Amino acid sequence: MKIFMTGATGFIGRNLAGKMANEKHQLVAMLRDRSRGAEFEQLGIRVIYGDLSDREALKSGMADCDWVFHLAAYTKPVSKDPMMPYRVNVEGTKGVMEAARDQSVKKVIFTSTAGTLGYSVDGGLIDEKSDMASGYHTEYERTKALAEKAALEYNSDRMEVVVVNPTRVYGPGRASVSNSVTRIIRMYGKGLWRILPGNGEAIGNYVFIDDVVEGHILAARHGKGGERYILGGENISYSDFFDILGEIYSRKRKLIAFKEQFLKGIVKIAGLWSKVSRSPAFITNEWVDKFLQTSKISSEKAKKLLGYTVTPFREGAEKTVLWLKSDKRSHG
Numbered sequence: 123m124k125i126f127m128t129g130a131t132g133f134i135g136r137n138l139a140g141k142m143a144n145e146k147h148q149l150v151a152m153l154r155d156r157s158r159g160a161e162f163e164q165l166g167i168r169v170i171y172g173d174l175s176d177r178e179a180l181k182s183g184m185a186d187c188d189w190v191f192h193l194a195a196y197t198k199p200v201s202k203d204p205m206m207p208y209r210v211n212v213e214g215t216k217g218v219m220e221a222a223r224d225q226s227v228k229k230v231i232f233t234s235t236a237g238t239l240g241y242s243v244d245g246g247l248i249d250e251k252s253d254m255a256s257g258y259h260t261e262y263e264r265t266k267a268l269a270e271k272a273a274l275e276y277n278s279d280r281m282e283v284v285v286v287n288p289t290r291v292y293g294p295g296r297a298s299v300s301n302s303v304t305r306i307i308r309m310y311g312k313g314l315w316r317i318l319p320g321n322g323e324a325i326g327n328y329v330f331i332d333d334v335v336e337g338h339i340l341a342a343r344h345g346k347g348g349e350r351y352i353l354g355g356e357n358i359s360y361s362d363f364f365d366i367l368g369e370i371y372s373r374k375r376k377l378i379a380f381k382e383q384f385l386k387g388i389v390k391i392a393g394l395w396s397k398v399s400r401s402p403a404f405i406t407n408e409w410v411d412k413f414l415q416t417s418k419i420s421s422e423k424a425k426k427l428l429g430y431t432v433t434p435f436r437e438g439a440e441k442t443v444l445w446l447k448s449d450k451r452s453h454g
Contacts, residue, residue, distance in 0.1 A: 130153060138191065174214030177217055184222055188229070207265045219283070235262070237263040286351050288353045289326070290326055293445075323360070323416075327419040333433050337428070340428040341353075
């Protein structure tokens with residue numbers, strides 16, 4: 123199988139690229155960072171350089187490809203250029219779809235986020251039919267929702283477009299923005315994480331990286347064009363999340379419950395620091411609101427139709443902690 127991939131240097135992308143290479147597929151990865159090229163070439167992956175606005179690079183990389191995995195996205199909470207998230211997430215996605223259509227690609231797997239599906243109402247489960255009735259909390263959610271809609275408009279008899287919606291991903295891998303849960307796991311183990319968001323009762327869905335990678339492959343093999351599939355894990359509260367980590371590390375840390383107003387005070391300080399340092403703020407009020415919501419998510423559709431399986435959080439966290447303890451790169 124010949125495959126083209128964007129976003130190969132991200133958390134999910136790097137793990138997916140490695141698996142594809144191990145399975146001896148012909149993989150072409152488009153990178154922006156030339157310093158990362160050798161890492162992929164050593165795995166037998168062909169590298170081309172460019173970004174999502176480079177239509178010729180996209181077409182060149184997709185030549186004769188069967189599948190396209192489009193994972194590249196702008197995920198930072200804030201951008202100096204307010205239009206950057208839209209350009210990357212929406213216009214960039216349209217460019218990928220147009221190039222794939224022009225190159226007669228059979229199937230495109232677009233990686234979105236479960237954040238486009240909304241939050242639990244009265245503790246109910248979220249599935250692929252859910253929507254953001256109350257409005258999007260972040261620009262990332264809003265632009266990814268627009269990108270989903272744009273991507274699915276290219277679905278046809280000649281080119282199938284399948285959307286996958288991962289939840290909060292964690293596990294071994296590069297400590298990038300998209301691997302923030304693993305960074306929290308690492309900080310907790312070092313005694314550097316002492317925050318319990320809100321009262322600790324908000325529920326989130328945490329998915330192990332290996333499940334997400336396998337879910338992408340299953341979506342490419344068995345996913346139906348025009349459909350989306352949630353790639354999730356286990357629904358647990360913040361309190362349970364940290365209790366499990368304490369048991370795995372054999373040391374439970376004392377956490378301080380940070381109420382909403384206190385967290386928003388931190389956001390205000392972060393905003394002032396961003397002005398002084400002339401760098402984007404690392405968190406916003408919108409992201410605080412997002413992570414204080416309950417998101418109980420169902421992956422039953424992917425399980426039933428794709429053969430997707432879920433690693434229990436305790437098992438995935440144990441594997442993650444073992445990796446953190448053994449991998450020198452994780453200690454930086």
